[in-house]
Structure formats: C-alpha cells, structure tokens
Amino acid sequence: xxxxxxxxxxxxxxxxxxxxxxxxxEAAAIYEGRNAVQTQSYGPEARGGASKAEVVISDGEIDxxxxxxxxxxxxxxxxxxxxxxxxxxxxxxxxxxxxxxxxLPKGEFKVYSLPITEIATEKVGKAVVTNIVALGILTRIAGxxxxxxxxxxxxxxxxKGTEELNMKAFDEGxxxxxxLLS
Amino acid sequence: xxxxxxxxxxxMQGNEACAEGALVAGCRFFAGYPITPSxxxxxxxxxxxxxxxxxxxxxxxxxxxxGAIIGASLTGMKSLTATSGPGFSLKQENIGYACMAExxxxxxxxxxxxxxxxxxxxxAQMDVQQARWGTHxxxxxxxxxxxxxxxxxxxxxxxxxxxxxxxxxxxxLLDEIVGHxxxxxxxxxxxxxxIVNRRKPAEKPKDYLPYRETEDCIPxxxxxxxxxxxxxxxxxxxxxxxxxxxxxxxxxxxxxLVKKIVMHADDIIEVKKTMLDDAEIGIFAYGSVSxxxxxxxxxxxxxxxxxxxxxxxxxxxxxxxEVLAMARKVKAIxxxxxxxxxxxxxxxxxxxxxxxxxxxxxxxxxPIDPRExxxxxxxxx
Amino acid sequence: xxxxxxxxxxxxxxxxxxxxxGDGIVLKAILRAIEKSGIxxxxxxxxxxxxxxxxxxxxxxxxxxxxxHGRAIPFATGVKHGNPKLNVIVITGDGDxxxxxxxxxxxxxxxxxxxxxxxxxxxxxxxxxGQCSPTTPTGxxxxxxPFGNIEPPFNTSGLAIxxxxxxxxxxxxxxxxxxxxxxAMALAKKGFSLVEILTPCxxxxxxxxxxxxxxxxxxxxxDNAVPAAKWKKxxxxxxxxxMETGVLMDVDKPEYTAEYEKLVTSLRTGK
Numbered sequence: 162x163x164x165x166x167x168x169x170x171x172x173x174x175x176x177x178x179x180x181x182x183x184x185x186x187e188a189a190a191i192y193e194g195r196n197a198v199q200t201q202s203y204g205p206e207a208r209g210g211a212s213k214a215e216v217v218i219s220d221g222e223i224d225x226x227x228x229x230x231x232x233x234x235x236x237x238x239x240x241x242x243x244x245x246x247x248x249x250x251x252x253x254x255x256x257x258x259x260x261x262x263x264x265l266p267k268g269e270f271k272v273y274s275l276p277i278t279e280i281a282t283e284k285v286g287k288a289v290v291t292n293i294v295a296l297g298i299l300t301r302i303a304g305x306x307x308x309x310x311x312x313x314x315x316x317x318x319x320x321k322g323t324e325e326l327n328m329k330a331f332d333e334g335x336x337x338x339x340x341l342l343s
Numbered sequence: 344x345x346x347x348x349x350x351x352x353x354x355m356q357g358n359e360a361c362a363e364g365a366l367v368a369g370c371r372f373f374a375g376y377p378i379t380p381s382x383x384x385x386x387x388x389x390x391x392x393x394x395x396x397x398x399x400x401x402x403x404x405x406x407x408x409x410g411a412i413i414g415a416s417l418t419g420m421k422s423l424t425a426t427s428g429p430g431f432s433l434k435q436e437n438i439g440y441a442c443m444a445e446x447x448x449x450x451x452x453x454x455x456x457x458x459x460x461x462x463x464x465x466x467a468q469m470d471v472q473q474a475r476w477g478t479h480x481x482x483x484x485x486x487x488x489x490x491x492x493x494x495x496x497x498x499x500x501x502x503x504x505x506x507x508x509x510x511x512x513x514x515x516l517l518d519e520i521v522g523h524x525x526x527x528x529x530x531x532x533x534x535x536x537x538i539v540n541r542r543k544p545a546e547k548p549k550d551y552l553p554y555r556e557t558e559d560c561i562p563x564x565x566x567x568x569x570x571x572x573x574x575x576x577x578x579x580x581x582x583x584x585x586x587x588x589x590x591x592x593x594x595x596x597x598x599x600l601v602k603k604i605v606m607h608a609d610d611i612i613e614v615k616k617t618m619l620d621d622a623e624i625g626i627f628a629y630g631s632v633s634x635x636x637x638x639x640x641x642x643x644x645x646x647x648x649x650x651x652x653x654x655x656x657x658x659x660x661x662x663x664x665e666v667l668a669m670a671r672k673v674k675a676i677x678x679x680x681x682x683x684x685x686x687x688x689x690x691x692x693x694x695x696x697x698x699x700x701x702x703x704x705x706x707x708x709x710p711i712d713p714r715e716x717x718x719x720x721x722x723x724x
Numbered sequence: 725x726x727x728x729x730x731x732x733x734x735x736x737x738x739x740x741x742x743x744x745x746g747d748g749i750v751l752k753a754i755l756r757a758i759e760k761s762g763i764x765x766x767x768x769x770x771x772x773x774x775x776x777x778x779x780x781x782x783x784x785x786x787x788x789x790x791x792x793h794g795r796a797i798p799f800a801t802g803v804k805h806g807n808p809k810l811n812v813i814v815i816t817g818d819g820d821x822x823x824x825x826x827x828x829x830x831x832x833x834x835x836x837x838x839x840x841x842x843x844x845x846x847x848x849x850x851x852x853x854g855q856c857s858p859t860t861p862t863g864x865x866x867x868x869x870p871f872g873n874i875e876p877p878f879n880t881s882g883l884a885i886x887x888x889x890x891x892x893x894x895x896x897x898x899x900x901x902x903x904x905x906x907x908a909m910a911l912a913k914k915g916f917s918l919v920e921i922l923t924p925c926x927x928x929x930x931x932x933x934x935x936x937x938x939x940x941x942x943x944x945x946x947d948n949a950v951p952a953a954k955w956k957k958x959x960x961x962x963x964x965x966x967m968e969t970g971v972l973m974d975v976d977k978p979e980y981t982a983e984y985e986k987l988v989t990s991l992r993t994g995k
Contacts, residue, residue: 410795
C-alpha cells in the first residue's frame with residue numbers, strides 16, 4: 162500500500178502541464194482504482210509565466226490535496242525549476258528539460274536530464290506534444306503508474322484524430338526514459 | 344450519498360462537479376458572467392444545457408445574471424448562477440430581493456482572495472460573513488460549504504433541495520482549491536438521489552394568496568403563466584404580494600423571513616465529526632481547510648495527542664448547538680481558516696467562553712498546511 | 725366603451741401618481757393596446773424596476789414583477805428565456821433604464837430578445853423628489869441641478885436603435901392615439917422593442933421649470949413632440965429642441981430565444 166506519492170509538473174503557461182496532470186490523476190484513479198488528486202496553480206498569463214500542476218496519488222484517502230514533500234518534480238523551464246524545486250524531498254526525483262534548464266538546484270535528489278522539447282519537435286515532429294513526451298519519461302522513471310494506464314488515460318483525453326500522434330509522443334518519451342535508466 | 348460506492352466513478356474538478364450536481368438536481372437555467380475561479384461551472388453548463396433543452400445565458404454583468412435567475416425561477420425553472428468575490432459583492436442587492444420575494448435559486452461562490460480584485464487565482468475563505476450579511480436588511484439565509492469534488496456534487500443537489508423546500512436563495516461556498524481540484528467523484532444511481540421540488544398551490548387562482556400565512560412559514564409561489572396572476576415585489580408586502588405600509592404587517596413579514604430559516608435549523612444544519620468523541624483539542628474547519636485539518640488530526644493522533652474535527656457542511660444557520668457541545672468536552676478549540684477569523688468569532692460566541700478559541704488565519708493566498716495546524720495544537724497542548 | 729375593469733386590479737386603486745402625472749394616461753393606452761394585440765393576460769408578465777412608472781404593474785391584472793432599481797430588463801430576460809411562450813412587457817423610466825440600468829438596456833437590444841420595453845420618459849427622478857436624470861434637458865433645473873443642468877441628455881430612442889433593437893418608437897401622452905398605436909406595434913413585434921413615451925411630471929420637473937401647471941406641460945408636449953410626417957418637412961432650425969414621434973426603427977432580425985431554440989433542435993437532431 163502506497164501512502165502518498167507527490168508529483169509536481171512545472172513549466173510555463175501553455176505547455177499543457179495541467180492537462181498532463183489530469184491525465185496522470187485519471188490514470189491512477191480510473192484505470193488503477195487508486196485515489197488521486199490533481200491541483201493547479203497559475204498566474205494571470207494564459208501563456209508564459211510559471212505554472213504548475215500537482216498530482217497526489219495514494220492507496221488511502223487523500224486529505225490535504227496539495228503537495229507537501231515532492232517525490233517527483235518535472236521542470237520544463239529554468240524559472241519553474243528555480244521556483245518550485247524547494248519542496249523536493251531527500252532522495253526525490255528531478256526531471257528537467259536539458260535544453261531549457263541550465264542551472265540545477267542544489268539538494269539531495271536524483272536528477273534526470275533529457276532534451277524533452279527536442280524529442281517532441283525532432284522525433285515526434287510537433288512541439289505541442291511536449292507534455293505527452295514528458296508523461297512518457299515520467300511514467301518510466303517514477304514507476305508508480307503503469308504504462309498501460311497512462312496510455313488509456315491519454316487516449317480518453319486527447320482530441321479525436323490526434324491519438325496516433327500522442328501515442329508516438331508517449332512512446333518516444335518512455336523509450337528515452339528507459340535508455341537513461343539502463 | 345458518499346457511502347454509496349455502487350455508482351459510476353468520474354474524475355472531476357469541484358466546479359465541474361457543481362455543474363453535474365445541478366443537472367441531477369433538475370436545474371435547467373443558468374445565467375452568469377465570467378469570473379475566475381468559478382468560470383468552469385458556466386462553461387460546463389454552456390455545453391450541457393442546450394443538448395437537453397436547458398437554458399444557458401451569459402449576461403452582460405453579475406447583477407444581470409442574478410436578476411435573470413430570479414426571473415427564470417419565477418417561471419418554475421430551477422435556476423443557478425456561479426461567481427466569485429467581486430461578482431458576489433455585485434449580486435448582493437438581488438440576493439436580498441430573492442430573500443424578500445422568497446424566490447428559490449442557487450448561487451455558487453468559488454471564493455478567491457480579497458478585498459477588491461484581490462487574488463483572482465488564489466484561494467481564500469473571505470466571503471463567509473458576506474454570504475450571511477452581504478445584502479442589506481434582516482433576513483434568513485442558507486449557506487452550504489464543500490471541501491471536495493464529491494461534496495461539490497452533493498452539496499449542489501442539497502442547495503437546490505433546500506432552496507425549493509424553503510423558498511429561499513441558497514449559497515454554496517467553494518474555495519479556489521476545491522473548485523479547481525480534480526479528483527474522484529462517485530456518482531450514485533439517479534434513483535437513489537433525493538430531489539425536492541417546490542410546492543404547487545392547491546387552491547384555485549381566485550382563492551390563491553402567494554404569501555399566505557402558514558405554520559411552516561413557507562410561501563407557495565405558482566410559476567408565472569399558469570393562471571395565477573399575482574404580484575412579486577422587493578417592497579414589504581402583505582399576503583397578496585402587494586406593497587404595504589402597514590407596520591404590523593411589515594413587522595410580521597420580516598420576522599417570518601428570519602423565522603422561516605431559524606425554525607427549520609435542525610433540518611438544515613449538517614456537521615461531520617472526526618475523532619471528536621474523546622478529543623481534548625477540537626478543530627473547527629470548513630472547505631479546503633477541513634482537509635488540512637483532517638490530516639492534522641491524524642498526525643496528532645499518531646503523536647498521541649487527542650485531536651478531533653468538527654466540520655460544518657452548513658455554515659449558516661450556524662451550528663451553535665454542535666459547537667457548544669464540542670466546547671464543553673475539549674480543552675481548547677482551534678479555528679484554521681483562509682481569512683482573519685470570520686468564523687472563529689462565531690465559534691467563540693457559540694462556545695460561550697467555555698474554552699479558549701485559537702485563530703489560525705491565512706490571508707496570503709497560500710493554503711493552510713496541515714503542519715501549521717499540528718504546530719499550533721502542539722503549542723496549545 | 726373599452727372596459728378597463730377587465731384588465732386592472734381595482735382594489736389597488738387609487739393609484740399613487742400625482743395629479744397631472746401622465747403615467748395614468750400611459751396605463752390606459754397600454755391596456756387598450758393589450759386588448760388590440762389579443763395577447764392573453766394569463767400568458768403575459770409585466771416586469772418593472774423602481775420609480776413612479778415602475779408602479780404600473782401593481783394596477784394590471786396579470787403576473788407582475790416589481791424588481792430592483794434598474795434591473796427590470798435582466799429579470800425580464802430570465803422570465804422570457806425561462807419560458808419563451810410568455811409575453812414579457814417591461815415598464816421602466818428614464819432614470820431606471822438609462823442610468824442605473826443602462827447596461828442592461830443596450831445588451832437586451834443587442835441580444836434582440838423578445839421583450840417589449842415601455843420607457844416612460846419624464847426627464848426627472850420623480851419618486852425621489854426631482855433629481856436630474858440622464859434625459860433632463862441641458863439648462864433645466866432639478867433638485868440636484870439647482871443652477872440648471874450642465875450635462876447633455878441622452879437620445880434614448882437613438883441609443884436603443886444603435887444598440888440593435890428591432891423596433892423603436894417614440895410617443896407622448898398628448899397624442900394618445902399614437903401612443904396606443906406604438907405600444908400595440910411594439911407588442912406585436914418579435915424581437916426587442918422599445919417605446920419611449922414622453923410623459924409630464926408637473927410635481928418634480930414642471931414646478932422647477934416654469935411649467936407647474938399640468939396644462940403647461942401638455943402644451944409643451946403638443947408643441948415639441950412632432951409626428952414623423954410633420955417632422956420630415958421641418959428645417960434643422962425648426963427641429964432644434966423638438967422630438968420626432970412615431971416609428972423610428974422597424975426591422976426583422978433573428979430573435980434570441982428563437983435562435984436558442986434552433987441551437988437546441990440542431991444539437992438534438994444533429995441537423
């Protein structure tokens with residue numbers, strides 16, 4: 162039984178992180194029958210600024226809905242990495258976009274650096290699926306929710322006609338995560 | 344309802360759960376104006392209503408939206424609007440109209456920080472007194488609170504039921520965290536959900552009095568267009584609904600508007616108790632903060648501190664009896680809330696100085712962290 | 725003889741209006757226009773705001789809704805959208821509709837929702853004791869313009885036309901036959917319709933502006949409210965300070981509740 166696993170997805174407005182958070186939460190709650198809570202925090206900007214989405218997954222009841230001590234932080238921008246990494250717990254996981262995050266925060270956590278945006282633009286061919294590439298990476302590295310559940314949740318959320326593109330994005334991310342781990 | 348796990352499971356944010364609850368409650372009219380952080384309620388219903396013949400309209404301002412739902416309710420439609428702090432302020436005059444004319448309707452306020460434009464995207468619970476006293480004049484009001492998506496769904500249904508039963512506006516308060524937190528909602532089978540509809544007149548139009556004196560103090564308003572030609576006004580009025588300057592009748596009317604809620608308080612008030620039986624420290628918390636409080640209670644129990652939680656699901660009428668009962672058992676009460684003590688003063692009043700009441704208020708846009716509550720409890724112990 | 729008793733709530737009389745007020749004349753014109761248009765009293769709702777004119781619904785035997793100041797149009801919008809089968813008439817005044825309720829007036833006109841607004845323009849806040857309103861003529865005196873009003877007034881009908889109303893007319897209580905006709909036309913119109921009805925207020929406006937006698941105000945209307953046919957022949961010089969009466973705008977365009985119904989049908993049938 163898992164108590165509380167806390168994930169924070171951070172970047173700038175418009176990168177689709179809130180959607181990614183919803184997908185993760187749905188994967189855990191609907192397809193794995195666990196409890197999951199997704200919250201968000203955003204500024205006045207629809208695009209840009211620092212934005213974050215949080216997902217708390219647990220096999221028990223989730224009272225406090227926000228993250229307290231992060232198990233995993235994903236940062237797609239330098240600003241969000243600086244702003245949101247303070248809550249990472251000892252031994253936690255930090256996944257960063259190597260093309261966009263240059264200064265690493267100091268702390269006792271494992272850092273996984275991957276060219277997330279580049280994978281989306283170069284390997285998948287569309288920057289818009291950066292969030293789904295990130296989900297693939299995160300799924301593999303965190304190992305908390307199954308690949309199958311996340312894929313089902315993605316398919317239930319993305320617009321019709323984009324399923325193939327999104328599956329490709331997820332697979333590319335998952336593969337990149339796998340390469341990094343092995 | 345929340346104990347029934349036979350229903351469908353859906354992931355929803357609090358705002359969407361409110362919209363879904365409204366649909367199930369039989370609401371078929373929404374008028375609103377965009378405002379963060381409540382807008383998803385409107386957006387969701389703008390998709391759903393036209394498909395089922397419900398009526399959605401985006402009005403030119405908050406005041407108009409409140410007026411429109413009162414007008415629609417008088418045609419017999421269960422009507423809803425949703426707003427946040429500044430919009431809630433603008434709606435107050437017409438909320439008072441709905442109290443005075445006894446028109447059922449539901450107002451959802453997803454609270455953000457104030458005063459003024461304040462913190463549009465950040466949570467607060469600064470409107471709990473405004474919900475009680477925001478409109479001018481003496482009146483009774485029903486105000487509900489929700490702390491999760493599940494409760495947002497259930498409390499919206501209850502808000503409509505209470506509005507229809509007591510012929511009154513009902514306010515449902517969420518805060519930004521509850522409105523925007525996506526989590527599981529178990530949707531029960533519709534046949535298991537209790538739905539209340541307003542009374543219809545039993546008499547013929549010629550014998551009909553819309554505001555007839557009754558033992559339960561609740562009027563019976565016939566939908567417009569059904570042959571009952573009566574007058575509705577925000578002026579003090581007599582049983583016929585026409586304005587009056589007769590002081591005796593005016594006094595009776597205002598007394599009845601207050602009594603209508605007070606005399607039914609036991610039916611309206613609802614609280615949830617967690618580990619309160621043997622508690623030495625009582626926490627009074629509502630909305631998103633009650634979740635922090637629950638975490639804190641569990642943490643305290645692990646440390647051997649006997650903490651317990653009283654969670655009002657109805658803020659107004661205030662659960663005086665329940666608070667007094669808690670005050671007589673515990674050694675201290677802690678009231679964490681996202682304001683500077685708006686409900687803490689009610690707790691103080693209701694506890695009649697039986698125990699010290701400690702305020703834990705936050706007004707900086709951050710949620711209250713369970714650890715803050717634990718620290719305060721440790722300090723008090 | 726037209727039987728007014730069939731349309732009124734006799735027990736609520738005598739009315740509250742002052743001697744010489746034009747509101748009673750408008751009330752009678754409305755009742756005759758309702759009879760002419762053949763609409764059923766059971767299916768008609770009269771909605772008003774706050775002010776002298778807004779007391780009209782109290783005297784008319786139908787579902788009546790006396791709302792908050794300036795907000796008759798939003799309440800009426802709720803009634804109409806809630807049950808589009810109902811005929812909805814709004815009674816309002818110049819202060820109610822063009823000051824505190826100005827935003828609602830222009831948006832209901834833009835939306836073109838099928839309600840009939842009868843706007844009694846007496847150039848003053850009568851009920852509160854004669855303060856100046858958005859239609860008080862420049863130079864006129866009011867309780868809050870003791871040295872003469874320095875603001876220019878609204879052209880209320882022009883405002884409604886510019887905002888998109890499908891029917892706009894101006895009438896006055898001197899020319900009662902035209903007033904009745906304009907109201908009947910407005911009731912028959914599918915869409916947002918507005919009749920601006922010029923009506924005297926001897927108590928609050930006349931007394932301060934050398935027209936204390938109701939006859940003086942009636943004469944002022946006779947001389948300054950000009951039927952369209954005559955208006956066309958007038959020079960710019962002759963028109964100054966005067967108002968054209970009659971139909972000012974009459975077009976057919978999509979009505980809000982009908983458009984909403986179309987949307988519902990198309991979503992349900994997929995067509």
